[in-house]
Amino acid sequence: MDLLAAYAPWQLAAALAAAFGSAFVRGLTGFGMAILLVPILALALPPVEAVLLANFLSLFIGLSEVRRLVRGAERSAWRISLLVVLVTPLGLLALAATSDDLARFLIAMIALSAFFAILLPRRAGTEPGHLATGGVGVLSGLMTGYAGMPGPPVVPYYVGRAIPRETAKASMMLIFTIAAGAGLVSGAALGILAWRLPLLAALLFPAVFLGNWLGDRAAGQIGDALWRGVVGVILGGAALAALLRLL
Known part of the structure; x- marks a missing residue:
């Protein structure tokens, strides 16, 4: 427990509340954990620690249901995941070189970008071309790496298409799980991974x-149209909350 002495009680309480709430949203929508979690954690913790802690939690919860994700994901999820693994170290290097205040601002802007992206017109269910898929993977x-948020490009790619909800959820969750692992490996390789973070993540994981689990149960009670509406509201709320906290 001495490893957690670096954190004040209010920081731990904020992390616990954010972990539970963001995990509920993940179970409900298939995404949102990092988008909601990182901006809140970055106000209580250094941004690099906030990003890496979110990666630990995303990896833990993804591994707990990986069989279902592999079965249900679209093939494009594997191509996007490969690009995520290759590009993540560049984003993490940029984060390590950025001041804390600027990083918090940019993380909030990334959350805001996801909201505007989801407002784009809904597209056909056919899989986009290699260029569009590759662009999503790189972004x-x-x-x-920079914000612990693989979701802003990924969510519109899947939710904005006329594909089954479960396919969209499984594809997004699989990418986010692999992205979290890539972020942690990159952080360890770059020497910026604090080894108290796995302990903190393990303590927060029961809440996640x-x-x-509660979010997934709630998702079974709503239809697709309402589900897509909830996605937009959550993205907008997360972006607005991040901006208000900066102000």
């Missing part, structure tokens, strides 16, 4: 597991 990798 997602950069955002994984419970929140995700």
Whole structure:
């Protein structure tokens, strides 16, 4: 427990509340954990620690349901994930070279970008071409490293298409799980991974597991149209909250 002495009680309480709430949203929508979690954690912790802690939690919860994700994901999820793995170190290097205040501002802007992207017109269910898919993978990798948020490019790619909800959720969750692993490996390789973070993540994980389970149960009670509406509201709320906290 001495490893956690670096954190004040209010920081731990904020991390616990954010972990539970963001995991509920993940279970409900298939995304949102990092988008909600990182801006809040970055106000209580150094941004690099906030990003890496979110990566630990995303990896833990993703591994707990990886069989379902592999079965349900679209093939494009694997191509995007490969690019995420390759590009994530570049985003993490940029984060390590950025001041804390600027990093918090840019992380909030990334959350805001996801909201505007989801407002774009809904597209056909056919898989986009290699250029569009590759662009999503590169942007997602950069955002994984810099903000712990692979979601802003990935969510519109899947939710904005007329594909089954479960396919969209499984594809997004699989990418986010692999992205979290890539972020942690990059952080360790670059020497910026604080080894107290796995302990803190392990202490927070029961709240994440419970929140995700409750969110998944709630998702079974709503239709696709309402689900897509909830996605937009959550993205907008996360972006607005991040901006208000900066102000």
